[in-house]
Amino acid sequence: MEPTSTTSRRFELLCIMMLTFGQLCIMTGYDSQSFILESVIHSIHEREPARISQYAGYYGQAVCYLAYVTTCLFSPSFLYATSAKTTLLISSICFTSFPIGFLFTNSYYYYFSSVLNGIGFALYYTGNGGYITSHSTRRTIESNVSLSWSFGCCCMIVGSIIMAIITSVTQDQIPQILLENGTQLVDNLHHERRFGDSEIYLLFSVFAAISSLAIFTFMLMPSKDVPNCIESSEKRVSFSEGMKLMADTLKSSKMFTLAPTFVLTGIYTSFWVSVFPTTLTFNMHNSSLIYLTAIYGFGVGVGETIMGIIISTLSKRIKDFGLKPTMLIGCILTTAFCVFALLSTPFDATYTPSHQLPLLFQPTRTTVFLIAIIAGMSDCCLCSVRSVICALAMPKRRAQAFSVSKIYQSLGTCVIFFFSPTLNIYHYALGIPVLCIIACIFFFREARRTQTMERKITQELEDEAEKRRIAKELEAMRQSI
Structure with missing residues (x-):
């Protein structure tokens, strides 16, 4: 018995929401710890310099994205060899390994788990793309992508x-550093926001526990495809054939055209996920505002969710809203975020504790929350258009297109994290808007080609359907004679 469209849509939403919950679990730990990673590492280094490097927060994320780039080269072939569900399950195990390391912090496990995290990242997004396309139709892909992304990004709120x-439980345990004369710094205006051992232990224990929930979610997730899905999971390609498809996709002119968009997403991600929240703790004038990072994460989650709902709603009413309109909105919001970051951040707070004054105003709880909303909305736009264009531009190599997009994205992120200890706020606030303009120009060109290709395919399908209808009528007439 064929399922009704209503039943199929319900099953589709069940699959997408389970995928979304799994994303929420693994990203609750990853995104939240990214906000504070460099600050946490810096605090550990101040107490025990031999234990870990003061810039290991940035370098560890660079290593993570380097592993991400490498894994993206073969993750589509791994998807073909296994399944989207298996790929997601392995990725969740990799994600869970990272926060566990902060229960006994040392450099060796830290960088090893960073590599695992990068591998998990690549496998997750490949599995995510494969699962969404096998549980979405052409009519629902834009809605499902934005819903999955926006509600998955509630992880930042959590x-x-x-x-x-x-922080409220451990705020009385403020770590101090002894000066050369043996006295302690107690005036908040003389040092940056610091993280104590008990606060670090509790934070990363909870993040590890939540990440482990994704393991069970992906184990229980349905694997059956929805009717008329964009790409069936039953399709199987050998590992070597998958690698050949990957090589062809890497050389594709479409991917070269979209490269600025993917690189923009990567560079911007490193800025709003790690660099800017680090400035909030490295700004010595903010040391008494111990909840700023939590407020920032909450605002980003709110922004992601709001924009995801907007894109999902308008995509149902406006054809191709998930392409050029969303890209334009995303670039405008990205530029706005960079401007506000520039005006509210000491120029050197991106890489060292700073007592300098910002250009225009000091961050407050309200301004940080509003800036964070802009960050979340802009990121949702950029990530949504990336997912949609990859699903539509290369219909025969979607998994490879997703991975190539992540290669470019993670390369941009990796380079920025390696150079983060030398970049000030002006580099980010001026460079990213320029890249937005370049990305928009090339994205609009490829989106136009994709829309033309879709119209041609649609017309061919309609012509074929019309031929079949005429043939049936002629056959009926012959039988009646």
């Missing part, structure tokens, strides 16, 4: 609440 609760 993470910010966790950080606020744990």
Whole structure:
């Protein structure tokens, strides 16, 4: 018995929401810890310099994205060899390994788990793309992508609440550093926001526990495809054939055209996920505002969710809203975020504790929350258009297109993290808007080609259907004679 469209849509939404919940679990830990990673590492280094490098927060993320780039080269072939569900399950195990390391912090496990995290990242997004396309139709792909992304990004809201609760519990245990004369710094205006051992232990224990929930979610997730899905999971290609498809996709002119968009997403991600929240703790004038990072994470989650709902709603009413209109909105919001970051951040707070004054105003709880909303909305736009264009531009190599997009994205992120200890706020605030303009020009060109290709395919399908209808009528007439 064929399922009705209503039943099929319900099953489709069940699959997408389970995927979304799994994303929420693994990203609650990852995104939240990214906000504070460099600050946490810096605090550990100040107490025990021999234990870990002061810039390991940035370098560890660079290693993570380097592993990400490498894994993206073969993750589509791994998807073909296994399944989207298996790929997601393995990725969740890799994600869970990272926060566990902060229960016994040392450099060796830290960088090893960073590599695992990068591998998990690549496998997750490949599995995510494969699962969404096998559980979405052409009519629902834009809606499902934006819903999955926006509600998955509620992880930032969950993470910010966790950080606020744990900070409130441990705020009396403010770590101090002895001066050369043996006295302690107690004036908040003389040092940056610091993280104590108990606060670090509690934070990363909770993040590890939540990440482990994704393992069970992906184990229980349905694997059956929906009717008329974009790409069936039953399709199987050998590992070597998958690698050949990957090589062809890497050389594709479409991917070269879209490269600025993917690189923009990567560079911007490194800025709003790690660099800017680090400035909030490295700004010595903010040391008494111990909840700023939690407020920032909450605002980003709110922004992601709001924009995801907007894109999902308008995509149902406006054809191709998930392409050029969303890209334009995303670039405008990205530029706005960079401007506000420039005006509210000491120029050197991106890489060292700073007592300098910002250009225009000091961050407050309200301004940080509003800036964070802009960050979340802009990121949702950029990530949505990336997912949609990859699903539509190369219909025969979607998994490879997703992976190539992540290669370019993670290369941009990796380079920025390696150079982060030398970049000030002006480099980010001026460079990213310029890249937005370049990305928009090339994205609009490829989106136009994709729309033309879709119209041609649609017309061919309609012509074929019309031929079949005429043939049936002629056959009926012959039988009646």
